[in-house]
Amino acid sequence: MLTAVDGRGFVLFAPYILPESGRFRLLVREPSGSLREVERSEAVQGYLAIGFDPPQGGGVRFVGSTSLPKTLDEALQSRARALLSFFRARLGTSRDVRIVVAYRQASDRSRPSQYRGDVTPNGFALIRITGGEADGDIVLRYVQLLAHELFHLWNAPRDDLPDQEAWLHEGSADYFSWIAIAQLWPQQIDLAGRVEHALRDCATLLRGRALSELSAGDAMQVRYPCGAVINWIADAGIRGETSARSSGLAIWAQTLRATGPHRRYSTSDFMDNVRQKGPKTAALIQLLVNGHGLERWYRITRELSAMGADVRAGPPTPFAIRSAAIRPLVLSACGEIWGLGEDHDAIFALAPPTCAGFASQTFVRRIDGVELGSDPQAAYERVAVACTRRESLDLLLEDDGGSRHERIVCSVAADQPEPDLRVGRSKP
Numbered sequence: 001m002l003t004a005v006d007g008r009g010f011v012l013f014a015p016y017i018l019p020e021s022g023r024f025r026l027l028v029r030e031p032s033g034s035l036r037e038v039e040r041s042e043a044v045q046g047y048l049a050i051g052f053d054p055p056q057g058g059g060v061r062f063v064g065s066t067s068l069p070k071t072l073d074e075a076l077q078s079r080a081r082a083l084l085s086f087f088r089a090r091l092g093t094s095r096d097v098r099i100v101v102a103y104r105q106a107s108d109r110s111r112p113s114q115y116r117g118d119v120t121p122n123g124f125a126l127i128r129i130t131g132g133e134a135d136g137d138i139v140l141r142y143v144q145l146l147a148h149e150l151f152h153l154w155n156a157p158r159d160d161l162p163d164q165e166a167w168l169h170e171g172s173a174d175y176f177s178w179i180a181i182a183q184l185w186p187q188q189i190d191l192a193g194r195v196e197h198a199l200r201d202c203a204t205l206l207r208g209r210a211l212s213e214l215s216a217g218d219a220m221q222v223r224y225p226c227g228a229v230i231n232w233i234a235d236a237g238i239r240g241e242t243s244a245r246s247s248g249l250a251i252w253a254q255t256l257r258a259t260g261p262h263r264r265y266s267t268s269d270f271m272d273n274v275r276q277k278g279p280k281t282a283a284l285i286q287l288l289v290n291g292h293g294l295e296r297w298y299r300i301t302r303e304l305s306a307m308g309a310d311v312r313a314g315p316p317t318p319f320a321i322r323s324a325a326i327r328p329l330v331l332s333a334c335g336e337i338w339g340l341g342e343d344h345d346a347i348f349a350l351a352p353p354t355c356a357g358f359a360s361q362t363f364v365r366r367i368d369g370v371e372l373g374s375d376p377q378a379a380y381e382r383v384a385v386a387c388t389r390r391e392s393l394d395l396l397l398e399d400d401g402g403s404r405h406e407r408i409v410c411s412v413a414a415d416q417p418e419p420d421l422r423v424g425r426s427k428p
């Protein structure tokens, strides 16, 4: 609720102290010593600066803790100004912006830096940094956080949006923060690498499911990667369909402009604007939001590539095949799966501790005598057949307690492995 800003004062998240009804009086002591009464309409808007200069009008006001190292202070200020003018030029003006950086040195300097940011509807961005080990990329990572948060000054989410649509805000803040950095400081970001990472994460997490049908928990888990992918599809597709006369940022500008000062826009407003400029692009996004099946990843990459994007889908990697073999077995045994990982050619599953078969990190070595490490395709095919027939399979498992056999009846359908998605450049 209160964040100390060393040497300046505090930042109060005012909505937390507002009673739902009844009388309310909030007095804030100004740096001059006088008291200022804060109206409910102001307090409900988010952060308030207490004890230091209330940010004035006229563009950007940047205040850092007095302990914020000078080089970092200067770097963040100049980057923030450049980012704001980049977004302003493309999204239209926003009101005055207040950026407060609350910095403190970590007590244990060998720990990595920690940082997070929040934006409230009154145009206030609070960046909290606990400075730990300094490494070469640290300024860049702060700048990425800054760019993401500053984009939220424009795309502030409505609090009544369902979790299944959280991708709209988080994904756009991520994707357009990369775009801004790539245009302002091209040497400092591997844009294709970022998009590829998001695309692979989204495909692995979403697989054949529709975004709109995910549980709230799953929707929140995929909102960053799948949201960035959708905004990238919008950007690349619209550029292709309009011969670069329009872009993803132009779609956002239009969405924000049409919805007035309260910015009450919804996912369907965004989609309507995409559809108007790029009907094919909108159809590809719909495939992720409402469509099903792994085939759509091939279609999305094929059509985007025809529109000029540098993307392709290749045959599944061995890890994707091993994952597709194990997933239905763990789901059958445990009801849910927490994760899959690999160590060289060995693959392990993580499941809830209540699941006897996979209670701790468990490697799956063989399925019905087939080595999963050396012959993933044959193992996957066995699983796919057994799952169709609801048959049991003999697994050779290995965990901290050694190796053991386990028989599991497969009771859920096996998904196909997802394709190997590549963006921008060839990899070995």
Ligand SMILES: [Zn+2]
Residues within 6 Å of the ligand: 148, 152, 169, 170, 173
């Ligand atoms: Zn965010």
